[in-house]
Amino acid sequence: PEGRKVVAVATVSQYACQRRTTTTNHNAVFTDAFEVLAECYEFNQMEGRCLAFRRAASVLKSLPRVLSSLEDTHHLPCLGDHAKAIIDELLQHGRAFDVQKVLSDERYQTLKLFTSVFGVGPKTAEKWYRTGLRAFEHILADRSIHLNHMQQNGFLHYEDISRAVSKAEARALTKVIDEVVHAITPDAIVALTGGFRRGKEFGHDVDIIFTTLEVGKEENLLLDVIKSLENQGVLLYCDYQAATFDTAKLPAHSFEAMDHFAKCFLILRLEASQVEGGLNSGEEDSRGWRAVRVDLVSPPMNRYAFALLGWTGSRQFERDMRRFARKERRMLLDNHGLFDKNKKEFLAATTEKDIFDHLGLEYMEPWQRNA
Numbered sequence: 001p002e003g004r005k006v007v008a009v010a011t012v013s014q015y016a017c018q019r020r021t022t023t024t025n026h027n028a029v030f031t032d033a034f035e036v037l038a039e040c041y042e043f044n045q046m047e048g049r050c051l052a053f054r055r056a057a058s059v060l061k062s063l064p065r066v067l068s069s070l071e072d073t074h075h076l077p078c079l080g081d082h083a084k085a086i087i088d089e090l091l092q093h094g095r096a097f098d099v100q101k102v103l104s105d106e107r108y109q110t111l112k113l114f115t116s117v118f119g120v121g122p123k124t125a126e127k128w129y130r131t132g133l134r135a136f137e138h139i140l141a142d143r144s145i146h147l148n149h150m151q152q153n154g155f156l157h158y159e160d161i162s163r164a165v166s167k168a169e170a171r172a173l174t175k176v177i178d179e180v181v182h183a184i185t186p187d188a189i190v191a192l193t194g195g196f197r198r199g200k201e202f203g204h205d206v207d208i209i210f211t212t213l214e215v216g217k218e219e220n221l222l223l224d225v226i227k228s229l230e231n232q233g234v235l236l237y238c239d240y241q242a243a244t245f246d247t248a249k250l251p252a253h254s255f256e257a258m259d260h261f262a263k264c265f266l267i268l269r270l271e272a273s274q275v276e277g278g279l280n281s282g283e284e285d286s287r288g289w290r291a292v293r294v295d296l297v298s299p300p301m302n303r304y305a306f307a308l309l310g311w312t313g314s315r316q317f318e319r320d321m322r323r324f325a326r327k328e329r330r331m332l333l334d335n336h337g338l339f340d341k342n343k344k345e346f347l348a349a350t351t352e353k354d355i356f357d358h359l360g361l362e363y364m365e366p367w368q369r370n371a
């Protein structure tokens with residue numbers, strides 16, 4: 001009515017929990033490059049720069065189309081000069097000098113290779129690199145190196161567990177776990193979480209959460225599930241971590257801290273006959289089975305919504321939801337609960353939606369959390 005044209009500028013939030021990010025990434029050219037740099041900074045323990053590039057990648061993943069010029073980035077948050085220079089180079093030449101340099105760097109290549117083994121983190125990889133080791137054969141032949149149980153199994157099942165897990169395989173494993181859990185307690189809930197809950201087609205593992213409707217009854221559930229898997233002959237490896245849960249504790253300040261729920265990191269044997277359409281194996285596999293990494297977590301029912309939200313990810317989404325809570329709402333969020341520092345009280349939730357509501361955030365479906 002004022003006769004003035006209103007140009008709607010879509011503002012992109014600096015927080016991933018305020019951006020809807022599906023599995024369709026239109027800007028993989030740029031985000032792949034950023035993730036290489038982030039990983040390199042991680043190997044060099046430069047956490048600030050690492051996080052900056054992870055954040056920049058996450059912003060681009062939320063965009064509805066591919067960036068076609070540097071101008072397209074002007075309204076975007078979390079993009080520093082370095083990130084913009086990389087985008088500019090990629091737009092002009094299709095590759096970026098800094099990224100090429102990292103990719104051809106022997107240290108980066110070796111740490112990337114070593115950390116691809118289950119149980120090998122950046123610190124161990126670095127230690128091996130410094131002693132001159134460059135290949136798996138070197139590690140396995142070196143008798144002065146002690147591999148822990150997890151790493152031994154990481155090498156033993158390397159080929160299987162470094163191959164992506166398909167959605168059909170994740171579904172088959174969820175069915176296995178669901179049956180085991182319900183055979184132990186009929187009043188249980190079991191859900192596929194992690195990347196597959198966000199709608200990913202492939203993942204590096206299968207994350208499953210379960211509990212009993214009655215609080216307290218879940219206490220021995222996970223151990224009983226593990227025993228049952230062992231009896232069925234499908235348990236290839238198990239790292240069990242008992243609950244260390246203190247209800248009086250405030251939510252953790254550091255996101256990277258593990259939660260206190262009973263959980264386990266497994267390698268399970270999955271039969272081809274259990275998977276619709278067969279196993280995701282490169283060539284024809286005559287064994288008829290494969291090894292798969294599976295994470296199980298079993299929180300008490302009154303913490304279920306927080307645990308489900310935390311284990312659904314993505315990591316960047318979780319990080320930003322916690323940062324948003326702290327910075328914008330003076331609240332502390334983690335996998336166990338939400339604490340309001342103004343009211344000095346915990347806020348209860350029975351669904352994920354309750355948590356978004358407490359934070360004054362629009363609800364994001366799991367498939368919109370691929371930040």
Ligand code: ATP
Binds near residue numbers: 257
């Ligand atoms: P992928 O397809 O590669 O498995 P993903 O998103 O499922 O992707 P995961 O590493 O399996 O990645 O992690 C899933 C979610 O579980 C993440 O949000 C992560 O924060 C959470 N998570 C993983 N391990 C732990 C842990 N030990 N304690 C608490 N949360 C964890």
Ligand code: MN
Binds near residue numbers: 194195196204205207
């Ligand atoms: Mn996962």
Ligand code: MN
Binds near residue numbers: 206
């Ligand atoms: Mn996992």
